[in-house]
Amino acid sequence: MRNAYKLIAGNSVVTPIGIAIAIILAMTLRGLLGQWVGAVYVAVLLCTLVAATMEPVQ
Amino acid sequence: MNPWVAGGTTFIASALEFVEAATIVLAVGYTAGWRVALTATACALAVLVVLTGLLGPALLLYVPLRDLQIAIGIFLTLFGYTWLRKAIWRYSGRKALRDEDAAYAAEIEELRRHEQRFAFATAFNAVLLEGLEVAIIVITFSVGRFGTFVWALGGALIAGLLVAVSAALLRAPFSRVPENAMGFIVGIMLLSFGTFWSGEGLGVQWWYGETTLLWIVLLYVACSLLLIIARKQTQAVR
Numbered sequence: 225m226r227n228a229y230k231l232i233a234g235n236s237v238v239t240p241i242g243i244a245i246a247i248i249l250a251m252t253l254r255g256l257l258g259q260w261v262g263a264v265y266v267a268v269l270l271c272t273l274v275a276a277t278m279e280p281v282q
Numbered sequence: 283m284n285p286w287v288a289g290g291t292t293f294i295a296s297a298l299e300f301v302e303a304a305t306i307v308l309a310v311g312y313t314a315g316w317r318v319a320l321t322a323t324a325c326a327l328a329v330l331v332v333l334t335g336l337l338g339p340a341l342l343l344y345v346p347l348r349d350l351q352i353a354i355g356i357f358l359t360l361f362g363y364t365w366l367r368k369a370i371w372r373y374s375g376r377k378a379l380r381d382e383d384a385a386y387a388a389e390i391e392e393l394r395r396h397e398q399r400f401a402f403a404t405a406f407n408a409v410l411l412e413g414l415e416v417a418i419i420v421i422t423f424s425v426g427r428f429g430t431f432v433w434a435l436g437g438a439l440i441a442g443l444l445v446a447v448s449a450a451l452l453r454a455p456f457s458r459v460p461e462n463a464m465g466f467i468v469g470i471m472l473l474s475f476g477t478f479w480s481g482e483g484l485g486v487q488w489w490y491g492e493t494t495l496l497w498i499v500l501l502y503v504a505c506s507l508l509l510i511i512a513r514k515q516t517q518a519v520r
Binding site for chain 2: 233234236239240243247250251254258259261262265266269270272273274276277279281
């Protein structure tokens with residue numbers, strides 16, 4: 225299980241959390257923001273990338 | 283999706299994975315004998331063919347396309363983050379560049395301390411694990427599009443063949459492959475496709491349809507380059 229997690233997510237804590245936040249935001253704001261929800265979705269994933277590179281080196 | 287993009291991305295990703303597997307198979311071949319190394323490789327490939335043969339069609343037949351888009355998009359995004367942040371760490375000097383010569387020497391040192399069974403397990407695990415990554419990428423790139431599957435599989439097979447032939451001819455680890463640059467490109471592509479597909483599955487209406495993918499790629503490239511520059515400057519100050 226641990227090896228599978230390392231293979232897929234590289235033992236990152238930040239990336240699954242970031243993806244979960246992006247999905248929740250996209251689902252809840254879809255009706256409210258219309259096409260702008262795509263921008264929010266990409267922005268959250270970009271922030272996740274920045275945060276992921278700040279994690280300790282694996 | 284453009285078939286060249288699918289074929290090209292799986293080609294680069296597969297080449298990188300096969301180079302890592304080939305380094306270990308070569309080390310096993312030189313220390314424990316070629317019979318063990320090649321038998322282990324053949325067994326791992328057989329397991330891979332059975333696994334992907336069962337998994338691929340089952341996914342396409344039993345899971346709705348929209349759910350599959352979300353699941354695969356998330357999978358690709360996670361995979362992309364792993365590849366890309368490793369490349370960013372290496373470019374910015376936080377992590378050492380992968381040295382195939384050093385990996386090869388370490389593998390030989392380890393193998394000399396163990397017996398034949400360990401050598402078989404080492405080669406088997408290496409080929410199975412790296413091959414599994416390739417299989418995941420090929421399957422995820424092909425969902426719902428048979429034409430893309432042919433290109434994605436073709437890219438992986440050509441990469442595997444090239445690495446196998448080069449390994450047989452060189453009989454030495456591939457120390458001159460620009461692994462980090464290739465990892466950077468693959469990371470960007472996986473992350474971009476993952477973002478695009480998972481968004482599509484979640485009902486996001488992309489502004490420019492499929493062309494939005496290009497903008498997502500450019501955004502990730504720009505963000506990664508900025509991160510590398512920023513990290514390098516931080517390292518220099520320290």
